[in-house]
Amino acid sequence: MTQALPGGKHIDVVLFDFGGVLAEEGWKQGFRVIAEANGLDGDELIQAATDTVYATGYILGTGSEGSFWNALREKTGIRGEDACLMQEIVSRFLPRAWMFELVKRLRKEGLTVGILSDQTDILDKLNERFDFFPLFDHVFNSYHVGKGKRDISLFDDIALVLRTKPDRILFIDDDSGHVERARRKGWKAVQYVDRETFLADMERVLPVRDLTGNVRNRAT
Incomplete structure (x- = not known):
């Protein structure tokens, strides 16, 4: 299922950075x-x-x-x-439970969800502890991909792997440089600054009914 955006555009895939978005930095x-x-x-x-x-x-x-x-x-x-x-x-990469609830909700709505992270094998170690990889359709980690988000061509590579048009991909990252490079490649992108701002942005760019209502008041 695709989700309509204002202006008649759609989103098929939502990709999340890990540290600073899905988990504490x-x-x-x-x-x-x-x-x-x-x-x-x-x-x-x-x-x-x-x-x-x-x-x-x-x-x-x-x-x-x-x-x-x-x-x-x-x-x-x-x-x-x-x-x-x-x-x-x-020890300080603590998953944000409310974020993972949002991931589950997006997947339930029929969107493809994934991680796009510049991480070392730390991400694998964290998954061994918290077992979050199964919640995602794709996990793109620079340690295994061999290319990081500093390289703007990565965003072309990922779109090809996903077989998805760039403007149908929504990317969430706390790094302004990564967000800007994604936008330059035609992706939709939201910079994570804090929880409330992020939830407001998600309600604006991905207007699924009650998308964020069930996570807004959950404990971190």
């Missing part, structure tokens, strides 16, 4: 804790970690977790064993 939260423990600026460490996870190829599945942590230690001077540092990150 464990990457940033975890690195702020690591920064504090090492006497570093949180924003600067987050940026260094994000640059390093790309530079080492870890986020694209071409580099290892160990190479990432070693490179980040050399770059920033952080201390700690790999497993302890990673636990600070993974």
Whole structure:
């Protein structure tokens, strides 16, 4: 089933980012804790970690977790064993129950739903714990796809895999750059800022009857 949008347009597929949308943003939260423990600026460490996870190829599945942590230690001077540092990150990716209720509702309405995330094998580890992959028709993770959302051609690739016209795909992400690149490729896109704004945006762009009413008041 497609869902009508204002102006006679339709949506067939809804894709969600993981960290910062479907779950709390464990990457940033975890690195702020690591920064504090090492006497570093949180924003600067987050940026260094994000640059390093790309530079080492870890986020694209071409580099290892160990190479990432070693490179980040050399770059920033952080201390700690790999497993302890990673636990600070993974433990903070807490799924938002109300978001998964929304995913279930969309799928029940007949839309195709998926994850489109720039993640390492962290996403696989989280699925082993929370078992959320079965809720989705597709899981596109940069670690397995070999391409991230910084590369605008990814959005063409995903549309081809989905066999869906770009303007029939709705994408939700908390990163403004990812949202902008999706829009440049013809996708519909919503930037997640906070819960209430997001639910209002969803009511506007995907007017399914009572789509958000059953999740608006649920506990996070």
